Amino acid sequence: MERHYMDSKIKGVSTGVSNVNYVCSKTINKLIQVHDRIFCCIAGSLADAQAVTKTAKFQISLHSIQMESPPLVKAAASVMKELCYNNKEELQAGFITAGWDKKKGPQVYTVALGGMLLSLPFTIGGSGSTYIYGYTDAKYKPDMSREECLQFATNALALAMGRDNVSGGVAHLVVITEGGVEHVVIPGDKLPKFHDE
Amino acid sequence: MREGLKTQDGGIQYDLSASTFSPDGRVFQVEYAMKAVENSSTAIGIRCKDGVVFGVEKLVLSKLYEQGSNKRIFNVDRHVGMAVAGLLADARSLSEVAREEASNFRSNYGHNIPLKHLSERVAMYVHAYTLYSAVRPFGCSFILGSYDQDDGPQLYMVDPSGISYGYWGCAIGKAKQAAKTEIEKLQMKDMTCRELVKEVAKIIYIVHDEVKDKAFELELSWVGEVTNGKHELVPKDVREEAEKYAKDSLEEEDDSDEENM
Numbered sequence: 001m002e003r004h005y006m007d008s009k010i011k012g013v014s015t016g017v018s019n020v021n022y023v024c025s026k027t028i029n030k031l032i033q034v035h036d037r038i039f040c041c042i043a044g045s046l047a048d049a050q051a052v053t054k055t056a057k058f059q060i061s062l063h064s065i066q067m068e069s070p071p072l073v074k075a076a077a078s079v080m081k082e083l084c085y086n087n088k089e090e091l092q093a094g095f096i097t098a099g100w101d102k103k104k105g106p107q108v109y110t111v112a113l114g115g116m117l118l119s120l121p122f123t124i125g126g127s128g129s130t131y132i133y134g135y136t137d138a139k140y141k142p143d144m145s146r147e148e149c150l151q152f153a154t155n156a157l158a159l160a161m162g163r164d165n166v167s168g169g170v171a172h173l174v175v176i177t178e179g180g181v182e183h184v185v186i187p188g189d190k191l192p193k194f195h196d197e
Numbered sequence: 198m199r200e201g202l203k204t205q206d207g208g209i210q211y212d213l214s215a216s217t218f219s220p221d222g223r224v225f226q227v228e229y230a231m232k233a234v235e236n237s238s239t240a241i242g243i244r245c246k247d248g249v250v251f252g253v254e255k256l257v258l259s260k261l262y263e264q265g266s267n268k269r270i271f272n273v274d275r276h277v278g279m280a281v282a283g284l285l286a287d288a289r290s291l292s293e294v295a296r297e298e299a300s301n302f303r304s305n306y307g308h309n310i311p312l313k314h315l316s317e318r319v320a321m322y323v324h325a326y327t328l329y330s331a332v333r334p335f336g337c338s339f340i341l342g343s344y345d346q347d348d349g350p351q352l353y354m355v356d357p358s359g360i361s362y363g364y365w366g367c368a369i370g371k372a373k374q375a376a377k378t379e380i381e382k383l384q385m386k387d388m389t390c391r392e393l394v395k396e397v398a399k400i401i402y403i404v405h406d407e408v409k410d411k412a413f414e415l416e417l418s419w420v421g422e423v424t425n426g427k428h429e430l431v432p433k434d435v436r437e438e439a440e441k442y443a444k445d446s447l448e449e450e451d452d453s454d455e456e457n458m
Binding site: 063066067072074075077078079081082103117 | 304305306307308311314347
């Protein structure tokens with residue numbers, strides 16, 4: 001999921017990947033860096049998602065070199081969207097693209113399965129997201145501080161991982177600001193506990 | 198001196214195709230293409246504090262000419278305008294190329310194409326036609342101008358060799374030297390579009406040769422804060438005011454010349 005607070009973005013993902021009958025890995029990093037200040041959260045078929053992000057990363061890198069400046073988050077999200085929309089028959093992957101650029105500061109975009117591109121203040125995705133729509137809608141407020149935002153993301157991830165049988169493992173968070181990128185990794189047992197556990 | 202065509206002794210000709218250099222390192226076909234631009238009437242573009250203004254001297258060759266037709270200024274994208282000089286058919290085809298570039302960029306990257314990138318892409322296209330003997334270079338130069346909230350006003354010029362440079366003011370066509378002299382007199386960095394429109398009209402009137410070319414129609418366009426970032430032909434009342442200013446300034450100069458005599 002993504003949120004943005006005043007001057008930076010926080011993205012968080014859980015790390016479960018499953019085949020039809022079993023969870024094949026509990027330790028996948030689903031936060032892909034597509035440029036210095038732009039990350040993508042991937043969901044859906046990870047094979048498709050990896051293929052798309054690898055292609056997008058190349059295209060965005062070339063675009064940035066041609067423009068002689070860091071890419072706009074909107075441009076990166078548009079590249080993902082073009083790939084998803086033009087190949088919608090074959091692909092089954094959704095993305096959350098977020099980052100920081102000089103023109104508009106921190107931004108969050110979601111690219112849905114068929115290639116719809118939306119700009120939002122915050123968004124959630126993946127199989128576990130269905131369990132936390134209520135929580136995130138209720139608890140989100142604009143202009144949160146970095147700590148509030150981190151706490152919000154961590155709580156939301158913990159709740160989703162608690163309820164969804166194919167989500168779980170480790171929580172990865174990334175804080176993106178003008179100054180740089182910071183990774184926060186929270187193992188499953190260190191996540192906040194809620195009353196059901 | 199026309200070195201390309203050698204004499205009857207059967208010497209080698211260096212100017213028959215764009216894929217041949219001359220011994221002193223020139224590609225004559227490209228130079229001849231630039232001559233085609235110099236035969237055309239003048240077009241100027243000037244960048245100011247809050248926008249870009251284009252002015253084109255359109256020579257009227259016939260009494261049957263319909264006013265406002267045969268445009269020499271094109272819209273390439275909402276925020277980009279293009280003024281041309283040279284072979285008009287070549288220019289029109291290049292304006293389509295520029296439109297496609299701008300459109301594809303928006304499709305892929307979700308935002309307006311930066312003018313520097315657009316002019317580099319079109320310049321690359323023009324350059325490609327200077328490499329092969331199977332095609333001829335484009336016989337036109339053009340000036341691209343745009344206005345954007347973040348980058349401000351931008352002005353680029355592309356010539357038949359495929360070079361693109363950024364400018365504060367530039368001129369192409371038969372009176373480009375005279376026009377450049379007039380442009381250099383302006384303090385365009387401190388002017389607004391409204392002030393500049395009048396000066397552009399005046400410059401076109403000044404460089405127009407009454408003796409050789411009879412009637413002309415002035416085509417004026419602008420893009421800037423005044424138009425909210427949209428490139429469009431200057432509205433009728435502004436154009437009339439600008440033309441009046443231009444004509445009055447010329448009369449003043451004529452009068453003062455007479456006084457000096």
